[in-house]
Amino acid sequence: MGKSKRVLRCYHCGAILQCDNPEEKGYIIPESLHRAVPIQAIYCDLCFERMKSFNYSELEQQIDQDILKILDDAVATDASIVWVVDLFSFNGTLNKAIAEKVKKLNISVIGTKRDLLPPNVKEQPLVDYLKERFIEYDIEPKSIHVFSNTDKIDPKELISSVNAHRNAHDVYMIGNNSSGKTSLINRFLKVYENKTNRQIRTITYPGTQVKVLEVPLSRSSFFYELPGISQNTSAAGKLEKEVLKIIVPKNTIKVTTRTLGAGDALMIGSLAAFEIIKGKATTYRFYAAEKVETRKVQSRKLDEYIVENNIRRYLRPVSEMLMSYLDYDMFEYTMENDNEWHDIAIEGLGWLSFVAQGQVIRVRIPKGVALKESLAKIR
Ligand SMILES: Nc1nc2c(ncn2[C@@H]2O[C@H](COP(=O)(O)OP(=O)(O)O)[C@@H](O)[C@H]2O)c(=O)[nH]1
Ligand SMILES: [Mg+2]
Structure with missing residues (x-):
């Protein structure tokens, strides 16, 4: 043959x-x-x-509509949800329509790619961080686990944790593109025993255009892996391939520590910048992929430097999609004075971490990328 x-x-x-x-x-x-x-x-x-x-966004929109349709079935059958988020790029932004639809179901959250965070980061603060972010969307997760694909975790433990909440109903796994769903399932399948007469298969979900993985859990219940939710508010879903090579971390991320006060700015290549408008000099930490370069400059020269860097490219990354100020959004945060560590996080790129002391911080980011302020992810 x-x-x-x-x-x-x-x-x-x-x-x-x-x-x-x-x-x-x-x-x-x-x-x-x-x-x-x-x-x-x-x-x-x-x-x-x-x-x-x-037509990037149009195409992705279509897929999200199909995900919503599938989740109608999840709601109708009182299924459980496993929501996968990538611990590096997750800044607390969830797809609102999806969150709204599933919030009454049993939701287990899995944070992936823990290995990208510095090794001294403890598990409990990460779990607390995830919990707080989901609660902002009115979702109280039944369980929260954090993993990396290098852990020697026992997938059986994870399965029994999900089983404990599903009441013999179906399970639907959702999460952004590239959040690590397939990697998790592959590990899960290694210990999976099929005790049914049905097969694991990929089906076009009825009434939609999308393919989902269907794994039988019992004679009458299934696990479904849904297609990825579009990353349409993430820097990783908006910028060109060359830039992604720089901003998507492959190894432990880098922490850059700088002292910044009023009049200082921190350039993140030409992709983003933080300007301290008001606030005494204090420590700021910026977390991002290893190859992302930052520089402390004077706020009043920031515009000039960004334009110059677009041409001379001394600070990476530079995006062809960000050539005029119209391509950026700008936000200003007035911080409280609680002396706690806070983050201002740019989805898919990184985050600035600092002790809140009533500062005013202006942030520019690529238009349409989600920016979020919260208590710090790494405490
Ligand atoms: N460093 C690291 N990378 C991971 C981990 N899990 C998944 N990835 C990588 O993230 C990318 C997307 O993973 P995949 O499982 O295909 O995500 P999916 O789109 O949600 O199915 C792949 O390059 C994986 O190798 C992890 O725990 N740590
Ligand atoms: Mg996948």
Whole structure:
């Protein structure tokens, strides 16, 4: 018998994907093709590039609508939810429509990628942080676990924790794109024993366009992995591939400590900046991927430096999508005076951590990226 190979098509233009000739249609870099898993939409490089500049958001919107439809079933059957969040990029921003829909269900939260945070970070403060952020959306999680894919965790423990809350009902796993859902499920499947006569399969969920992984838990209940929620408020979902290579951490993140006072600003490449408008000189810590570069400058020269850096690129990252001030949003925080550590976090990029002493801090970020102030993630 000859060898067979799956033929994959671009999800957008339908061209058969090939890794041989970059000039021919359907070309995709081999790494992307080999990384692809069966339930993921794959695009040829050309469509991927075009989509990012043209109909990216439209396409993602569609998928989120389908997720909402599937969650209608979860609500109707009183299912349990496993909500996966990536501990690095999560700044407390949840998809409102999804949160609203599932808030009455039993929700277990899993924070992933703990290994990206400094090793001295304790578990309990992270759990507290996650709990506080979900409560802001009126969600009281039944359980919260934090993991990294290098832990020697016993997935059985996790399963029994979920089982304890599901009352023999179905389980739906949700979370942003790249939050680590598939990695978790692969670990879970290693110890999974199928005691039913049904198979694990990928189905097109009835009434939607999306594929979900269906794992039988008993004769009458299933686990479903839903498609990723679009990261449309994350820097990681908005900026170009070259920038993502810099801002998405692969190893433990870096902490940069600076003393800043009124009149100082901290440039984060040309992607973002924090300006201290009011406040005495004190310690600020900025947490981000290792390759993200920062510089302390004078506030009054900040505009000039950003423009100059867009051309000379002495501080990475610089985005082609941020070429004029119109491409940024600007917010100003007046902090309380509680002497506690607080964060101002830019979803998918990093966060500034400091003791709140009534400062006024102005932040600029790429337009549409979520910015959030809260008690600190790392305390
Ligand atoms: N450092 C680190 N990376 C992780 C962890 N879990 C997942 N990843 C990486 O995050 C990316 C997305 O993971 P994946 O499981 O495909 O996420 P999904 O889109 O939610 O299914 C992959 O590159 C994974 O290797 C983790 O615990 N630590
Ligand atoms: Mg996945």
